[in-house]
Amino acid sequence: MSKLVIQGTVLTPEDGDAYAAAIRRNSDLSQLPAKLVAQPxxxxxxxDIIAYAKSQTPPIEVAVKGGGAHPATWASSDGGIVVDLSKLKDVTVLTDKKSVVVQGGALWGDVYEVLSKEELDVVGSPLWFVGVGGYTLGGGYGPLSGTHGLAIDNLLSATVILADGRIVEASANSEPELFWAIRGGGGQFGLVVEFTFKLYPSSGPYGTGVIVYPGDEMENVIKVIQGWKAGQTPFERFTINFSRSAPHWKPSIVMLPWVAHDENGERSKTVLKPFLDGPIKPVFQRLATVPNMLVVSHGADASLGTAPRRLSIRGTLFSDFFPELLLGVWQRWVEFTEGNEDVRSSTVIWDLTSPKKLAEINVADTALKTRVPHYWMVVQGRSTTDASTPTANDFAKSITSYVREKNATLSGTDLGFFVNMAGGDEPPETVFGEQLPRLRRAKARYDPGNFWTKGFPIEPARD
Structure with missing residues (x-):
């Protein structure tokens, strides 16, 4: 076998710690032993990496690693080549300060660090360690989605390397079908090495922090959420966690608020008043004002730093915060985490961001299938032992299926799944819906040989 030679770095298992660091992922379950890790x-x-992989007999599998946050093995390869984009992470604000160019290996923390100095915002992940690439290609729900939509709604153009080696620009005016496909269709069409996003003046400072309620207040918390949501604006949101924390490990409802334009904390006091001074009282609260999204994105560092690294994630979409839906999940989660201490760090996360902006884009304009107002939720199945890992995986999968089915019953609409929180074994129709035939035609046009196989699989159209 000939040797892969590039201007960047090529690592093999013989490179010891450098190789081990390169194949490390956010979840230990998504780490595979690559034959080569190429860092362009x-x-x-x-x-050159693509050409090398295709020249081998048989051709070598290629995986692309941006942030490596997805818990599936989409950014890893067992015996293949991983294109590790970590050295392609430049972030450049254009002179008019209306757009930013981000290389495909950047993390959202890299982007926020640059934008914090310019007092600018972009629609990105709530967590700094998430890669820009995978997050965006799957749609990109974030704290600013209430005001500005999804990441794909703010993507102006992208530089894509196709399986045949061509480097093309995808935008509304250049390769428009490719531009359509990569906005919600995942990484099945080419390797995106550069994104250009819209920018906005910063909506900070941000009110943030934590509000905790005991589990026996679950029904009352739902009532407060329902009342608060009726007056919610795009400038405030919550992440709601079902979790157990050491040392007592009791089931708790953890509310993580985000309040924009909170100059001195007063806006948070007003917006969050129903949760702080309403019919129920938190057992713990800590609120603060932070200057920008860079600080917000590091808010979960302490808790994530101690969480078990055997992590599986599944998520789905839902239409509304139906009490019956939340209580059904709560009861299942309490029972699951009560019975096995190896999996008691498993959590259920609900995102409460104003959904109106999501529906302003016509469903035909991007590959994302869901453009009615909706929310998303995710299950993190965490286990401390190899023996309990399948149990945690099965729980995450079963809860997302329950949410999908229960939501369809309560709302009359089956919203299915979405790429960023899929595992890869869901029926494609449930992930891409009516967009699937067009995505298959785009796959046939831009990757007819099905070179890009990692991620959620899309078969090329053969007609």
Whole structure:
């Protein structure tokens, strides 16, 4: 076998710690032993990597790693090549300060660090360690989605390297079908090495923090959520966690607020008043004002730093915070985490961001199938032992299926799943819906040989 030579770095298992660091992922379950880890420093390096992989007999599988946050093995390969984009992470604000160019290996923390100095915002992940690439290609729900929509709604153009080695620009005016496909269709069409996003003036400072209620107040918490949601604006949101924390491990409802334009904390006091001074009282609260999204994105560092690294994630969409839906999940989660201490760090997360902006884009304009107002939720199945890992995986899968089915019953609409929180074994129709035939035609046009197989699989159309 010939040797892969690029301007960047090529690592093999013989490279010890450097190789081990390169194949490490956010979840230990998504780490696989690659034959080679290629770290390009130029876009032509990527072209050479593709050519090398295709020249081998048989061709070698290629996986792409941006942030490596997805708990599936989509960014890893057992015996193949991983294109590790970590050295392609430049972030450049254009002179008019209306857009930013981000290389495909950047994390959202890299983006927020640059934008914090310019007092600018972009629609990105609530967590700094999430990669820009995978997050965006799957749709990109974030704290600013209430005001500005999804990441794909703010994508102006992208530089994509195709399986045949061509480097093309995808935008509304150049390769528009590719531009359509990568906005919600995942990474099945090419390797995106550069994104250009819209920018906005910062909506900080942000009110943030934690509000905790005991589990026996679950029904009352739901009532407060329902009342608060009726007056919610796009400038405030919650992440709601079902979790157990050491040392007592009792089931708790943890509310993580985000309040924009909170200059001195007064706006948070007003917005969050129903949760702080209403019919129920939190057992713990800590609120603060932070200057920008860089600080917000590091808010969960302490808790994530001690969480078990055997992590599986599944998520789905739902239409509304139906009490029956939340209580059904709560009861199942309490029972599951009560019975096995190896999995008691498993959590259920609900995102309460104003959904109106999501529906302003016509469903035909991007590959994302869901453009009615909706919310998303995710189950993190965490286990401390190998023996309990399948149990945690099955729980995450079963809860998301329950939410999908229960929501369909309560709302009359089956919203299915979405790429960023899928595992890869869901029926494609439930992830892409009516967009699937067009995505298959785009796959046939831009990757007819099905070179890009990692991620959620889309078969090329054969007609």
């Amino acid at each position: 420093v130029t876009y032509t390096d990527v072209v």
